Amino acid sequence: MRFSSPEHRERSRGVSLQRRPGQLVIVGFLGAISVGTLLLLLPISASGEPASFMEALFTATSAVCVTGLIVTDTPVFWSGFGEAVILVLIQIGGLGVMTVASLLGVLVSRRLGLSSRLVAAASTRTVGLGDVRRTLVRVVILAAVIETVVATVLTVRFAVTYDEPLGRAMWDGVFHAVSGYNNAGFALFSNSLMDFVADPWICVPIAVATIVGGLGLPVILEVLRERRGPRHWSLHSKITLLMTVLLLVGGTGFFLVTEWDNTATMGALSTADRVLASFIHAANARTAGFNSVDTGAMHTESWLGTVILMFIGGGSAGTAGGIKVTTFAVLGVVIWSELRGDPDATLFDRRISPATQREALTVALLAVAIVVLPTLWITALSPFTVDEILFEVASAFTTTGLSTGITASLAWYHQLALVVLMFIGRLGPVTLGTALALRARRRLYRLPESAPIIG
Template sequence: MSPLDQLPRGRPGRGLRRSRRPGVTPDAGIRRRPGQVLVGSFAAAIAVGTLLLLLPVSSAGRGATVLEALFTATSAVCVTGLVVVDTATFWTPFGQAVVMLLFQVGGFGIMTLASLLGLLLSRRLGLRSRLVGASATSTVSLGDLRRVLLGIGTVTVVVEGTTAAVLAARFVHTYGEPVGRAAWLGLFHAVSAFNNAGFALYTDNLMGFVTDPWVCLPIAAAVVVGGIGFPVLLEVWRSPRRPRAWSLHTKISVMMTAVLITAGTVFMTLAEWSNPATLGPLDVRGKVLAGFFQGVSPRTAGFNSIDIAQMDSATWLGSDVLMFIGGGSGGTAGGIKITTFTVLLVVIWAELRGDPDATLFDRRIAVSAQRQALAVALLGVAAVLVSTIVIAMTSPFTSDQVLYEVVSAFATVGLSTGITAQLDSWHQVILCALMFVGRLGPVTLGTALALRSKQRLVRMPESAPIVG
């Protein structure tokens, strides 16, 4: 049951007024608002970020064009990491701070942030704020929202603070950075990692640290923690030694995160093991570390410690799969989400066995969840295929390069083969749209834009067409 379904249907309570429109239930208007507010807030944040990046103080040399500012703001708010200008050299420290603020707000969730601030200031949340916050955080129960919001704030501060401290210490003692500069580098990359943004203050991203575990591992850890989903983190924190007591969602998220990280690491390491332009020159330890980092990163992180443009085309295709699946629901990751992917796998397995129920961990998966997973996956495939075909037909780049770029945008990853800045302006606008849709989710966006929802009182007779 969604948070919106838990609204009272009898006598309206405090904060809930009867509708004056005949035939409309008191909560019908509120029921549709959280998704719309979420979409509008992300759009507003992108607009504000664009205006800030257009200020002369934001750019180091020439002023940014409207498209450059819009693309960067969209990429930051949608925690993607694709860029059309070099973050390290094009933007001033002020511009870089704006970018960091944008992906912090985008990753945390605009409505989540607003609800948390309201909670800290007033010590209580109104019904509307609870609905909006529940929509943003994928909270199961309205009663859990206060705990979830406080947990999100705590986890964010702890993970980003710890990661920033470790990185800053490494930059000072190993790379000779001044304390102030090291602290800024540590904070920027920690926030970028936890929010799965992938922005870096080095022109080559993190390629200069490919064999440094004190840089790659803390960033990878922050990526995993931020991408697995806040509800999962809180549930694991409450019952770390009782996995049997975890919800089905948490069990799926933990299991599939481990499976995909392992599979991604093995695939990346073996696929690029002998490539002289990527892992080839490294020793065994360096290859394993780089393979692990690149196995984690495509699951919406966007950092790269090896040259993506020099990877084999088969490796690109494998990365496309990892990017499209993405991370956990309710976190900073993108993609169709690992729960969606898992539900589809379970449904296929049940169909192959002739089982009328799709079950996992002794739980029957609701038909509504199956339909939602199918809708999210197919809408995602459609968005990726249409965009890839359009851009590939009107650009000089190969289809595998374009596909990589499009999947990276839709899944809000940020990895690139290096063609983003070379695309035509309207191609970049398409990528902006993909990042926006990919961050909010096709179903969420469609629901937010729908004028009204319908409930059928009469169902048609059932029939089964021939499939296959």
């Protein structure tokens, strides 16, 4: 009989977890959704009649997956207790279930074993195992600082300008700060931020929180830590920040043009307010989900532009969804290099590895399939148009939360499909596929090379 030491058993568990960390993350998210569903089913969670199972499941999934799609009017249907449950689920989903669990382990035992560090690394995308504990603490500190600053600004504005009682102003400020930073898009106003379309002191802090949260932890930490300037930033940070600026500027200009004369959205606003509304929509279309104008009343071309921004999403390892700006940028560079006949795809004087190119292509094509197939199915079985269905499906998969207003009117099985899409979109197609694989395949040989005709 062979006996193994505790160190050997710890290493064995670590290796096992390293092969399947995604499975543990999936279990964590499913657990949070299950608990949230049960809590929202309690009579105390609703203002009137208790929520149905689908209402509770959809809302819990939307909160944990930081999406923001709703089938009930949040401030009307849910009680204060229900709103608090939603807020906690948003925070848990934003930080990552495994991140929260690992942090609790740090606080209780003051130490993390190898297995715990591997689980945390899978959740936070940390490269070095030795940095996980420090990274986990920074995740919470960063979230607390940003959410506190934004909540303070909103609280003062709600109390001073809109005469809300201090307690209510604080609750509104905290809720929207947490929902904004975590890119959730849940609001405590029935029309989201439409009443504040011309108020930059409400819309801009929330938009800034969503942008920062959507950059991703690696980018934020590098920008704060690197004192030598942008030239010394990593390729990932440079791509993320450049694409974020380009999409914000381009999106603002696009919506300003397409909605300029639309009296149902921005047409009745002043020029400055139109620019503000366009910027807010461009920022929130990249997976935040707040809206300061009526999304359902937008022109069809604006819907298409919004779908594109939702599909691209934000930065990796952040609270945003979509295929991520780095994926989009890598695909663009690969296409440009191929058109020019360059043997290598390069960006910022760095060559992008073939493995990264394949990963970007895989993520993008999987995402297209995941959006197109449910769109076809729901369109065939519902009275709504294909552009409305495409918008809702893309919003669910990219965990954005913007809606044309048809989500609550969909059949229960269509709503269940959106629940699955939100779950897949939060974890990522590649992460989910890797987690479901029984084991990684290792090929011991390579087949002869061939080149089929393309195009």
